[in-house]
Amino acid sequence: MRAIVVQKFGATPELADVPVPAPGPGEVQVALEAAGVNPFDLKMADGLLEGKMPTDFPMILGVDGAGTVSALGSGVTRFAVGDKVVGKFLTAPAGHGSWAQYATVPEDATLVPIPDGVTSVAAAALPIAGVTAQDLVEAAHIQPDQTVLIVGATGGVGSFLIQLANMAGGHVIATARADATDQVARLGATETVDYTQVRPADPTDASHDPATYRDSGIADAVRFTHPDGIDVLFDLISNPADFAVHATLVRRGGHAYSTTWAADERALQEHDITGGNFESKGRGPELSRLLARVASGDVVVPVQMTVPLEAAPAVLGAGSARGKTVLAI
Known part of the structure; x- marks a missing residue:
């Protein structure tokens, strides 16, 4: 599958072909359709997590992601194949992020259903x-x-x-x-x-x-x-x-x-x-509450631009943002 990776901390992010991750026990595999771009992504690439969280290389970047549940590991009960979901794809070991065609995450991580009327692009801008x-x-x-x-x-x-x-x-x-x-x-x-x-x-x-x-x-x-x-x-x-x-x-x-x-x-x-x-501690319940506000029309998702996955290195850390940048996968 295609993914945006760094081969080591401080390396230049690049498009690479990596294996599709299979869901282990208690994990959900998501076929990603959109991924958010955040300042945190560049910090991760530069080594923010070095010494703080185990990391696998090549490290797939990206935390925010939205898509469709494509496979389930044994014991998963909260989700079914075909569910539209959005969440944070950062769990130990780091390096299995959302800037890829597929990602896996534990079902008890920050992963929630996307309500009707909210697109994957809008959802991916939220976490x-x-x-x-x-x-x-x-x-x-x-x-x-x-x-x-x-x-x-x-x-x-x-x-x-x-x-x-x-x-x-x-x-x-x-x-x-x-x-x-x-x-x-x-x-x-x-x-x-x-x-x-x-x-x-x-x-x-x-x-x-x-x-x-x-x-x-x-x-x-x-x-x-x-x-x-x-x-x-x-x-x-x-x-x-x-x-x-x-x-x-x-x-x-x-x-x-x-x-x-x-x-x-x-x-x-x-x-x-x-x-x-301040560091946000919000997880699934908080994300679901915000999604409900978006679905009701109370909150507008300010997407500045949507670019293809391969453009991620060019927009990473670009600065002067006017809202959110989202990758279309």
Whole structure:
């Protein structure tokens, strides 16, 4: 079968021909139709799991995947051949991911039915980005009319966050380029901060990546329109220095979360701010709940583009996302 693999950590991802995996006891084989692309995939290829999880090589990349159950191992009771399913294809040993024509996963892993009316492409965009956004909103306990700032709002997680924070009643401020203003407004943002127009960071400061957002300018822009501060910060892209500046906007008693592990949690606690570095723990029940929201039309799946499997190396880590990229298999 065709798959996107790396031969070792740090190697260039490539299209390869590998054996079709057979389901073992308690496992489900899925004929994949679509797979999501996430920043985590590049981190896996570069060695994020080295020393943390056993890994088989060549390592098939990809975590998010959707398709049809094609075979069952002995003892499987939750699924039947022909079921439409979506899930996370990352279990030990790593290296048997979703960027392939077939994958196997234990039936008790994160694998759930796709409801009627939801396509495989839409479903494949949900497991990491969508569930992370849903978990963040629920952790922050957003109340009606609270002010919510989303830094990095146009990517996969951000596009879901805008919608879910808006559904919770939040007044959403999104950072985005000017040409994405209409996009984030349609998703539910009330205000937009164009990070390309705010004061740039000091170019002599090596801690600032010119490809990322500019910290003090975003904070100044939000503080100008909200001098009393904000209630919730979701920062999806910043380094520690930038996150610290953005966190100064949050009122005492508020919430601030970083998905890039940039938060100084002790400093937040000293300012009576809850949150910190966030890692989604959502599994099957949370994914099913999000799928139900999509099926009912309450949540739109922001697929930016769909590309064939062989194009995965070209889009991996491309940056400047406007929603989700999905591989058609």
